[in-house]
Amino acid sequence: MIKVSDNAKTRIEQLMQESGFNVGEHFVRVGVKSGGCSGLSYDLDFDKEMKDSDKIFEDNPVKIIIDKKSFLYLVGTTLEYSGGLNGKGFVFNNPNANRTCGCGESFSL
Numbered sequence: 001m002i003k004v005s006d007n008a009k010t011r012i013e014q015l016m017q018e019s020g021f022n023v024g025e026h027f028v029r030v031g032v033k034s035g036g037c038s039g040l041s042y043d044l045d046f047d048k049e050m051k052d053s054d055k056i057f058e059d060n061p062v063k064i065i066i067d068k069k070s071f072l073y074l075v076g077t078t079l080e081y082s083g084g085l086n087g088k089g090f091v092f093n094n095p096n097a098n099r100t101c102g103c104g105e106s107f108s109l
Contacts, residue, residue, distance in 0.1 A: 001057055001059070001075065001076065002030060002057050002059065002064050002066065002074060002077050002078075002079060003059050003060070003077070003078040003079065004059045004060040004062045004064070004078070004079050005060075005078060005079065005080040005081065006060065007080060007081040007082070007083070008060075008062075008079045008080050008081040008090060009060045009062055010081070011081040011083065011090070012028055012062055012081075015046075016028075016046055019046055021046045021048070023061075023062065023063075024061075025048075026046060026047065026048050026063070027046065027047045027048070027050065027056070027063045027064065027065045028044065028045075028046060028047075028062055028063065028064050028065070029043075029044070029045045029046065029047040029064075029065050029066070030042070030043070030044055030064055030065075030066050030070065030074060030079070031043040031044075031066060031067055031070040032069070032070040032073045032074065040073065042092050043070075044079075044090055047065060050065055051065075051067070053067055053068050054066065054067055054068075055067075055068060055071050064079075073094075073096060074092075074094065074096070075096065076094075076095045076096065077092055077093060077094045077095070077096070078092075078093040079091075079092060079093075080092075080093060
């Protein structure tokens with residue numbers, strides 16, 4: 001399960017609307033890919049279609065899809081958004097990460 005904070009929900013709604021997506025119909029695709037200074041990095045995008053191998057979750061009410069491989073790395077993660085003067089943008093609070101880099105965009109297990 002992936003959770004979405006109130007701040008992240010608000011920002012996702014804004015970005016989806018600006019990009020021609022509908023938060024009630026379309027999805028936020030969250031994934032993990034190789035790379036970053038800690039070995040794995042987070043990937044976040046919008047999508048209009050699910051694949052057969054996707055898992056779907058809904059929280060706050062944002063529909064999130066994750067491929068099965070990435071799901072193993074992201075179970076229990078909360079997606080947050082920080083937009084202040086020192087804000088980083090979207091932040092993944094991942095309880096499975098043993099080590100994260102200073103920018104918070106990559107991690108290792």
